[in-house]
Amino acid sequence: MDFKRGIVQASDRIKQEIKRTPLEYSPALSQISGADVYLKWENEQRTGSFKFRGALNRVRSLSPEEKSNGIVSASTGNHGLGVSLAARMEGVELTLVLPANVSGDKRRRLEEYGAEIIEYGDTCEKAELAARHLAMKTGKVYISPYNDEGVICGQGTIGLEIFEDLSSVDAVLVPIGGGGLIAGIAGYLKSVSKKMRVFGIEPVNSAFMAASLMAGKIVEIQEKETIADAVAGGIEPGSMTFPFCQELLDGIITVEESLIKEAMRLLYEKHQKMVEGAGALALAGLLKENALFLKSKVVLLVSGGNISLRAFEEAVSAL
Numbered sequence: 567m568d569f570k571r572g573i574v575q576a577s578d579r580i581k582q583e584i585k586r587t588p589l590e591y592s593p594a595l596s597q598i599s600g601a602d603v604y605l606k607w608e609n610e611q612r613t614g615s616f617k618f619r620g621a622l623n624r625v626r627s628l629s630p631e632e633k634s635n636g637i638v639s640a641s642t643g644n645h646g647l648g649v650s651l652a653a654r655m656e657g658v659e660l661t662l663v664l665p666a667n668v669s670g671d672k673r674r675r676l677e678e679y680g681a682e683i684i685e686y687g688d689t690c691e692k693a694e695l696a697a698r699h700l701a702m703k704t705g706k707v708y709i710s711p712y713n714d715e716g717v718i719c720g721q722g723t724i725g726l727e728i729f730e731d732l733s734s735v736d737a738v739l740v741p742i743g744g745g746g747l748i749a750g751i752a753g754y755l756k757s758v759s760k761k762m763r764v765f766g767i768e769p770v771n772s773a774f775m776a777a778s779l780m781a782g783k784i785v786e787i788q789e790k791e792t793i794a795d796a797v798a799g800g801i802e803p804g805s806m807t808f809p810f811c812q813e814l815l816d817g818i819i820t821v822e823e824s825l826i827k828e829a830m831r832l833l834y835e836k837h838q839k840m841v842e843g844a845g846a847l848a849l850a851g852l853l854k855e856n857a858l859f860l861k862s863k864v865v866l867l868v869s870g871g872n873i874s875l876r877a878f879e880e881a882v883s884a885l
Contacts, residue, residue, distance in 0.1 A: 722750025
């Protein structure tokens with residue numbers, strides 16, 4: 567895969583509609599960690615997370631025939647919001663398959679963008695399988711939250727922006743779940759600088775990628791609940807993101823729930839930003855392994871901010 571070419575094309579395709587999010591130096595977090603810390607505030611992206619980039623690039627890449635047929639996807643979270651807005655902007659009919667236990671608030675927010683909602687099963691995995699089956703049955707295009715070249719290239723525009731704003735960066739820390747976000751960012755950054763290090767940060771309670779990379783193949787683990795629910799869940803068999811992560815990453819740092827919540831608290835205390843658990847993973851990774859990054863220029867990707875006030879308060883008050 568030619569990451570640089572694909573990501574530059576994605577940037578040209580979506581740059582008028584996405585927000586070029588700020589890259590901000592943090593004196594407070596630099597003092598705490600001993601690194602020169604910069605924060606990429608992707609929580610300020612449209613729909614509240616980086617997911618809009620990949621969704622818009624993928625939808626815009628569809629042929630006229632594919633657009634007329636409509637698309638199918640499955641997500642109760644940030645991908646669902648991103649693909650719903652992208653579909654509405656491009657005038658493409660979207661069918662979104664959700665598990666039956668999705669909260670009323672999430673369903674209403676997704677419906678506001680005009681998606682047709684179908685409920686199936688009691689887990690996100692079952693809803694995704696149903697969405698894939700529906701796409702095959704109807705001839706519609708299925709858009710994966712991460713296992714898709716167009717989605718990966720859209721997310722990779724974050725790496726392009728980081729390099730343009732801070733080409734001297736030494737390391738970039740990125741939340742990781744299925745691997746689409748970090749594959750795009752690392753793919754671009756490694757194509758323009760062989761010295762740059764890229765690390766994935768994953769919750770201990772749902773560390774599928776760390777376990778799979780250690781095993782040399784995609785594996786299942788016993789998952790526990792995590793405040794970083796946006797990266798929770800396994801990696802689908804045959805996912806293109808797994809070999810990309812094997813090739814491109816300099817390491818994975820797994821972090822405990824208490825450290826994720828501490829990172830959420832620090833981002834609010836030092837920068838007045840209320841971010842979701844997954845959005846605080848990069849800072850949690852830096853706090854855990856700060857010795858790896860002493861006196862280095864480090865970018866932390868704050869991937870999303872979609873969390874209710876009540877959930878945020880419950881998380882940080884538990885410390």
